[in-house]
Each structure stands twice: as C-alpha cells, then as structure tokens.
Amino acid sequence: MKTENFWAEQHPYPKNIPVCEQLPERVDVAIVGGGFTGMNAALVLAQAGARVAVLEQNTFGWGASSRNGGMLTPGLKAPLSWIRKTHGLELARHFWGWALESIDHVERVVTDNSIACDWRRSGHLALATKPAHFERFRSNLAMLDRDFGYRNGRLLAPSEVATEIGSTAFHGAVVDDVSGSVHPAKYAFGLAAAVARSGALLCEDTRVLNLQAETGGHALRTNRGTLHAREVLLATNGYTTNLNFRARTGIFPVGSYIIVTEPLPAALQAELSPRGRMMYDSANFLIYFRLTPDGRMLFGGRNNLSTALDLHDSARRLQERMVAVYPQLRDVPLTHSWTGKLGITFDLMPHIGRVNGVHYAYGYCGHGVSISSYLGKEVGELLAGKRTASAFLNIAHPRNPVAFFERLFLPFVAQWYRLQDSLA
Numbered sequence: 176m177k178t179e180n181f182w183a184e185q186h187p188y189p190k191n192i193p194v195c196e197q198l199p200e201r202v203d204v205a206i207v208g209g210g211f212t213g214m215n216a217a218l219v220l221a222q223a224g225a226r227v228a229v230l231e232q233n234t235f236g237w238g239a240s241s242r243n244g245g246m247l248t249p250g251l252k253a254p255l256s257w258i259r260k261t262h263g264l265e266l267a268r269h270f271w272g273w274a275l276e277s278i279d280h281v282e283r284v285v286t287d288n289s290i291a292c293d294w295r296r297s298g299h300l301a302l303a304t305k306p307a308h309f310e311r312f313r314s315n316l317a318m319l320d321r322d323f324g325y326r327n328g329r330l331l332a333p334s335e336v337a338t339e340i341g342s343t344a345f346h347g348a349v350v351d352d353v354s355g356s357v358h359p360a361k362y363a364f365g366l367a368a369a370v371a372r373s374g375a376l377l378c379e380d381t382r383v384l385n386l387q388a389e390t391g392g393h394a395l396r397t398n399r400g401t402l403h404a405r406e407v408l409l410a411t412n413g414y415t416t417n418l419n420f421r422a423r424t425g426i427f428p429v430g431s432y433i434i435v436t437e438p439l440p441a442a443l444q445a446e447l448s449p450r451g452r453m454m455y456d457s458a459n460f461l462i463y464f465r466l467t468p469d470g471r472m473l474f475g476g477r478n479n480l481s482t483a484l485d486l487h488d489s490a491r492r493l494q495e496r497m498v499a500v501y502p503q504l505r506d507v508p509l510t511h512s513w514t515g516k517l518g519i520t521f522d523l524m525p526h527i528g529r530v531n532g533v534h535y536a537y538g539y540c541g542h543g544v545s546i547s548s549y550l551g552k553e554v555g556e557l558l559a560g561k562r563t564a565s566a567f568l569n570i571a572h573p574r575n576p577v578a579f580f581e582r583l584f585l586p587f588v589a590q591w592y593r594l595q596d597s598l599a
C-alpha cells in the first residue's frame with residue numbers, strides 16, 4: 176500500500192501549465208494558497224483585468240483541494256437549525272440557497288473552462304447510524320420543505336435502503352439527486368490551467384514567509400524573493416500558519432484520512448453502490464465513501480482529530496470501519512492511504528474577513544469542494560470591486576488564541592465525540 180494521494184498519483188500535476196519563472200516585483204493582488212479558494216478568486220480577478228499572482232508553496236492544488244473525497248453536497252457544515260437559531264431565518268435561507276448555487280458554480284466553471292474532471296450529478300446518500308438519527312433526518316426534511324421550500328431530499332426507510340447501497344449497517348437514509356462528484360486532482364489541476372490562461376501568474380514552490388504592511392499595500396517575503404501587492408488574500412484554509420495572527424486565531428487544522436481499494440469487479444461495484452452515490456453517515460466521527468471513476472471503493476474519515484496519524488495505522492482503522500459497512504470488501508487489498516488538513520472555525524461557518532489590511536477566505540470544516548470554489552469567486556468579486564457585500568463578511572467571526580494550540584484541546588473534543596457516538 177502506498178502512503179500517498181491516490182488522485183494525484185493517478186492524475187499527476189501537468190508539466191505544461193505555465194508558471195512564473197521569476198517572481199514579479201509588483202501586482203495588484205497577491206493570493207497566498209493555490210487551492211480551490213485561491214484559484215477561483217484568481218480567475219475572477221484576472222478576468223476583471225487585475226494583475227494577479229497566486230503564490231503556492233508546493234504545486235497548485237497540493238493541499239486539501241487534490242486530496243479530498245470529491246463530493247459536492249448541499250448545505251454548509253454548521254447545522255441549518257443552528258444557523259437559523261443564530262442568524263435568523265432570512266440569513267439561513269440565504270446560506271442554504273448559496274450552498275446549493277455553489278454546486279451549480281462548479282458545474283459552470285468545469286463546463287466553461289472545459290475541465291475534464293469526471294464531473295457528474297451523482298446524488299448523495301446520507302445514512303443513519305442510529306434509529307434516532309433517522310428521526311432527525313425526517314424532521315430535517317420536514318423543516319427544509321416547510322421553511323426553505325426545498326423538496327429534493329427523499330427519506331428511505333430502513334427496508335428501502337437496499338435499493339441504494341449493498342450494506343445492512345444503517346437505519347434508514349436520505350437520498351438527494353442534486354449533489355455532484357469530481358475527480359479532485361483533475362478539477363484542481365484543470366483549474367490551474369484555466370487560471371494560467373486567464374492571465375494570472377502561477378508561482379509554485381513559493382512559500383510566503385512574512386507579510387509586512389507598507390505604503391500602498393504589503394510586501395510579501397518569500398523563499399524566492401519579495402513581492403509587493405496592493406491587496407493580499409490568504410486562501411490557506413487548513414494550512415493557515417501565523418502569517419497574520421488575527422486570521423490564524425479564527426481557524427485551526429484537523430486531519431482527514433482516506434483509503435482506496437484496488438479496482439473492483441463491475442458486479443461488485445453495482446452491488447455496493449448501484450447508482451454511484453456520494454455517501455456519508457450521521458456519526459460525529461463520520462465516514463464518507465464512494466466509488467472512484469475507475470471503480471475503486473474510496474473510504475474516508477477519522478477516529479481522532481490529529482493531523483499526524485500514522486498512515487498505516489489509520490488505514491487499518493478505516494479498513495475495519497469499511498468492512499463493518501461492507502463485509503464484501505474484507506479480502507480486497509488497499510492500494511493507497513493518505514491524509515489532508517481541514518480548516519475548522521469555532522462556529523463551523525466559512526468566513527471572509529480583513530484584518531490589518533489582509534483579506535482571508537476560509538473555514539469549510541471538511542465541506543469545501545463547492546463551498547471553497549464559490550467563496551473564492553465571491554471574495555475575488557469583492558476585491559475586483561464587482562460586488563460590495565457578502566453575508567460571509569457580515570456575520571461575526573469567533574476567534575480565540577487557543578486555535579494555536581489545537582494539539583492540546585483536540586484530544587478532549589475527540590473523546591467527547593467518541594462518547595456521543597457510543598451512546599445509543
């Protein structure tokens with residue numbers, strides 16, 4: 176088994192994407208981080224005529240953007256009932272509609288830029304791990320219908336689940352056809368090619384070491400020299416360091432882990448997931464799984480929030496959970512085990528902000544393939560002067576210096592989650 180990202184091994188970063196040989200001296204906007212957020216922002220800015228440089232410490236898409244499950248599902252990570260209670264019904268309706276549009280946005284970007292990334296409206300299946308969770312699904316669907324006018328989700332009673340999944344591990348489900356799926360590396364690298372075509376400069380192997388305010392903007396000191404920019408956007412999500420103290424206190428990293436099997440026979444694929452849905456369960460330490468475009472079972476999750484688990488050990492634990500769902504996969508070899516960092520905020524909401532003159536957009540909490548793409552577009556439009564407001568800019572952004580010490584507090588959060596999951 177290889178301990179590397181399957182997606183990027185299957186579809187390596189293309190060598191023919193133009194990158195800047197020399198760091199430019201001055202740009203209008205410097206974007207730190209070359210994932211979905213940074214690249215969607217760059218696309219909008221370059222199309223609006225701004226001189227843009229995207230600075231990425233590795234190759235473009237190297238972070239979570241090429242490592243994820245490739246699932247585009249509705250909603251934000253924060254529960255809709257909580258959003259409604261905290262921000263009111265009107266804003267909750269806005270966020271729900273916005274999150275649905277984010278899936279359409281990715282479809283548009285992929286189509287407009289001819290990105291061949293196995294995009295498909297595959298739909299998803301949310302699976303109840305306890306009978307009480309099935310009842311929660313039922314009341315959630317009723318709320319979506321009554322207060323949000325949303326009627327796409329369908330409840331599947333325990334006796335009907337077999338039509339969607341070859342597993343008896345669950346107590347009912349919700350199925351929704353609106354969700355989509357991509358091959359994340361193909362989407363990320365195709366996006367990089369589109370950004371390069373738009374005229375933005377792609378500066379890879381460029382690590383920003385320090386940000387210094389100066390007259391008319393900022394100086395960005397990097398391992399390749401210093402760049403001056405009128406505006407700076409941090410698009411570093413789970414890889415955010417202390418370039419900007421205030422931005423760092425609003426987010427902390429958590430690890431997510433994935434394994435894939437070798438390709439499965441067609442009959443077994445059809446048995447495990449007859450409609451090729453994106454699937455996840457209702458536990459706090461949730462699992463997410465799907466068939467890959469080449470017919471492997473991809474299975475992700477975590478049983479610990481650490482970003483530094485041993486990849487063989489995490490593969491063994493994930494394989495146990497996979498076999499609990501699908502005993503049919505007991506003897507199927509694994510080919511890859513890898514990890515990536517999620518960016519978690521204290522309210523589980525994404526945020527746009529500006530601190531000490533530096534802009535940031537982050538905080539997808541593991542639910543960011545479409546959300547980061549759309550928020551990147553939105554912050555790009557704000558910087559380009561093509562929009563003046565964003566609901567993500569207006570909501571309060573809880574911060575706490577404890578964010579720097581995630582290694583100290585995450586074990587307690589993990590224990591609390593485990594306890595909740597173990598209770599009937």
Ligand SMILES: Cc1cc2nc3c(=O)[nH]c(=O)nc-3n(C[C@H](O)[C@H](O)[C@H](O)COP(=O)(O)OP(=O)(O)OC[C@H]3O[C@@H](n4cnc5c(N)ncnc54)[C@H](O)[C@@H]3O)c2cc1C
Pocket residue numbers: 207208209210211212213230231232233236237238239240241242243244245246247248381382383384410411412413414415416418431432433463475514515516517537539540541542543544545546547
């Ligand atoms: C294992 C895993 C599975 C996931 N599965 C799903 C899923 O199925 N569905 C879903 O919706 N979401 C999923 N997510 C979340 C989703 O992938 C992320 O929300 C999204 O990719 C975030 O994009 P981003 O551009 O904000 O950040 P990233 O893609 O993480 O990009 C940030 C970049 O910043 C760069 N960087 C950081 N500091 C510096 C610096 N100082 N100088 C230069 N560059 C810097 C990093 O190298 C990195 O490439 C998953 C995430 C992981 C890790």
